[in-house]
Amino acid sequence: MLRIKNVGKIYSNNFKALTDINLEVADGEFLAVMGPSGSGKSTLINILGLLDNDYTGDYFLSNENYKHSDDATLSAVRGDEIGFVFQNFKLLNSYTVYENIEIPLIYSKTKTITDCKSVINEVIEQVGLSGKENSLPKELSGGQQQRVAIARAIVNNPDIIIADEPTGALDSKTSLEIMNIFTHLNETFDTTIIMVTHDKEVADFAMRTVYIRDGRLYNDEKSVVRS
Ligand SMILES: Nc1ncnc2c1ncn2[C@@H]1O[C@H](COP(=O)(O)OP(=O)(O)O)[C@@H](O)[C@H]1O
Ligand SMILES: [Mg+2]
Numbered sequence: 001m002l003r004i005k006n007v008g009k010i011y012s013n014n015f016k017a018l019t020d021i022n023l024e025v026a027d028g029e030f031l032a033v034m035g036p037s038g039s040g041k042s043t044l045i046n047i048l049g050l051l052d053n054d055y056t057g058d059y060f061l062s063n064e065n066y067k068h069s070d071d072a073t074l075s076a077v078r079g080d081e082i083g084f085v086f087q088n089f090k091l092l093n094s095y096t097v098y099e100n101i102e103i104p105l106i107y108s109k110t111k112t113i114t115d116c117k118s119v120i121n122e123v124i125e126q127v128g129l130s131g132k133e134n135s136l137p138k139e140l141s142g143g144q145q146q147r148v149a150i151a152r153a154i155v156n157n158p159d160i161i162i163a164d165e166p167t168g169a170l171d172s173k174t175s176l177e178i179m180n181i182f183t184h185l186n187e188t189f190d191t192t193i194i195m196v197t198h199d200k201e202v203a204d205f206a207m208r209t210v211y212i213r214d215g216r217l218y219n220d221e222k223s224v225v226r227s
Contacts, residue, residue, distance in 0.1 A: 010056075021215075025048075031207070034197060044212065045162050050066055082160045089137070105119070150166075
């Protein structure tokens, strides 16, 4: 479970990006976060993803507070527990599909080479990219590149996927295909998914939607999220 209590964020230029945010996300939940550009969505999920621990208030991930943890600990926890998917895919362009997906396993060092091969092939199949193992990102469509990014995000079998506008660069048909993959991961493996989106049709795949406006979190048009 993820739980944040009275979280605030002020950037170094004194800009107040988040104010008094309270939110609980249960294990296995699929949550959408919507809100206008500049409202604080990425700021919030960077905190949830342990990419930023310079905030006020408290954040507990599985009852652990990592606010004062060092970078090595944070990256180890991220590597074990969280998979990230971004709008612009963030693939390594000179690496093949297979090599991109392999990266988190190289860092985790917990599996043998044979185990790595079978788990990589398994996730490639799950995202529907069998046969594309040796392709380079530039040889793939946007939707296929996002499938690679999802495979890379799930190869370590994370408890949580954090996705920042994962369909923001995709057409609507491809967006729905990507959402079907997320839904499948959520339903099959109980993976918790926290997804920022601008697109109501995409948000409708989630179990619950919260909204951010001007750095404050709402359940709907009016009511502030209090727990
Ligand atoms: N590193 C930063 N320094 C100063 N201000 C920032 C920084 N990153 C984001 N902001 C500001 O914080 C606000 C929220 O940004 P962000 O979380 O990226 O919004 P969203 O993802 O909803 O578009 C914006 O006004 C943005 O300009
Ligand atoms: Mg953003």
